[in-house]
Amino acid sequence: MKIFKRALSMELMTSASAIFLIILGIVVAQRAGNIVRQVSKGILPNDAIGTILTFSLIKLMPMILSLAIFLSVLLTLTRWHRDSEMVIWFSAGLSLKQWLWPILRLVTPVILIITLLSLYVMPWATDKAEAYREQLKKRDELASISPGTFKESSNGERIYFVESFDKLGYEVKNIFAQTRQDNKTGIITANRGSRYQAENGDHFLVLHHGQRYETQPNVLEISTTEFERYEIRIETKESAPEPITTQAKSTYDLLTDPSQADHAEFQWRLAIPISATILVLMAIPLSFVNPRAGRSLNIMSALLIFIVYNNILSIFQAWLSQGKINPWIGLWPVHGCFVLLTVYLYYRRQHLQPLVPQLFNRFFRKP
Template sequence: MSSSSAIFLIILGIVVAQRAGNIVRQVSKGILPNDAIGTILTFSLVKLMPMMLSLAIFLAVLLTLTRWHKDSEMVIWMTAGLSLRQWVVPILRFIFPIVLIISLLSLFVMPWATEKADSYREQLKKRDELSSISPGAFKESSNGERIYFIESFDKLGYEVKNIFVQSRQNGKTGIITANRGSRYKAENGDNFLVMQHGRRYEIIPNTLDVSTTEFERYDIRVETKENTPEASTSQAKSTLALMAGAALADQAELHWRVAIPISTIIMVLLAIPLSFVDPRAGRSLNIMFAILIFIIYNNVLSIFQAWITQGKISAWVGLWPVHVCFILLGWYLYHRRKYLKPLIPEMFKRKAKKGHP
């Protein structure tokens, strides 16, 4: 359990760094507001939690048994008259609660997180233009008539400092600068940016006419985005709704959710024969081979899911051919280990050794 917890924390750290970097990149470009980072990151982690747990438990079993092979403890196990298949029952007992958690996350929590994330993104799209401005970056309005620049925010974004606004109206270009400002909402629901102690320059294009006006207070109405609500995706629908739905996309998504815990069980059982290493050789080749099988398994599942959505495969067939193929692969690997045959042919090992001094 300690090994699986440590591996899960490592995977979680990698995913958090990758997802956080992507979200921060969107914030820097003005696609997302600053205060949305934590919420979107949390929903993303919840959606990826079943796959992270699946990978963590697979690597935990694989690395533990690989270490036992390397330390010749498995030799003692075999000498005592015990076969490799007798590892199946204790490992299934160990992974049962984790697979149960993965099933609950995949069938119920993951669609809930997807629906909440989509709903939150829709709310962000309806927020006013100032909500997506990053301090120190220029931001163009949705209609292209204004360009904003704000040096810094205070008090949760309702007070701003060093403001620059360029607008175009009636064939004239206006530039407004102010030392500070604030935001407020009128009784009718309109949002305004109040600028204090600043100047307004009005320029007529292709002329030298420039008029300057100093002001104590200047109010600018901030446009609120109007977006038509998007239709709910299959990923955001509940499992019960998918079972009642007749669309191919719904059936494909249902097969995918069921496939996550099933693939976890199959891959953990595959980790038993894949963990064998030759004590005279390094164990990195077997680990790379096992991870490659895990990646291929999940990618083939994704391909079959897309084929179901496109109608190339019947929904009654689903993803079961993929599971059956990897079950047969597991039987083949157990058969080779029964007769003490290497899982990776010797010619591949010789080629791998040639690449090292």
């Protein structure tokens, strides 16, 4: 039995690490693509990609770890079934239930990490991400410009285009700016420029060796001016601080004078490690391989169960935040249903027959 446990430990750790890296790579690619798309549209500055991506990964880390340990247990035991190693286990007089403690001992540290991330680290990352986005909103017009894209000012009176910045963002090259003022449209171009801060705190963009073209509606004449130095005042953004969201509150704040939304958020944070534990236990009977079925059937079933479980939890969380469910009930009915499903799977694998038909025959068969 010690040989089985040692082999299980090594293979489970190896598969969990590989699956975690694969899922992490998929999530990074998906989130990075979404953030880059926002940068290309001018919604976010290009220097914010790394920070926002890091906070997003920290927020998703509990779910990534939950899915990783669930699939690792499932795939490891599935291979043991397929290679007839489980037959040796059962031939030694050991049952399927005796896999519980070895697997639980292996995944308990991961469950504790998921609990820590869900209760403390995830709200901290959400709070920092929201604070960082607020900071981006208050940045001036030039700081929010991405090289190679057109950017409109907040008041709609200016449009900027900059080909490139230096590393510190103070020197710009090949600038295009369009301004609207006093019913006049001005177009300014310059080969290079720089920014500086005046004594009163105002920021200016200084253009060197450029041209300015000015037009008026219904007037065919175009005024052209060449300049050695031209200053444009950069507008700063003022925005009122937004209230902290429920997702960004600490767990301690959720428990002190909680609202319906606070109850829902706290139970969602608890649901992540609880669901991870239930899914790991469910993976043991779910790993049984039917030789007539395809090899990918177990993986498809596991992904479907994971998606359905989390979606139902999200629905109950929304109902709880809306006051449609009592906080004492909360998300526990969802956990209870999947616990019953796990018990049913254990019974079915232990007796090699479905539970429902057996009960039907017992209570409804003719005398």
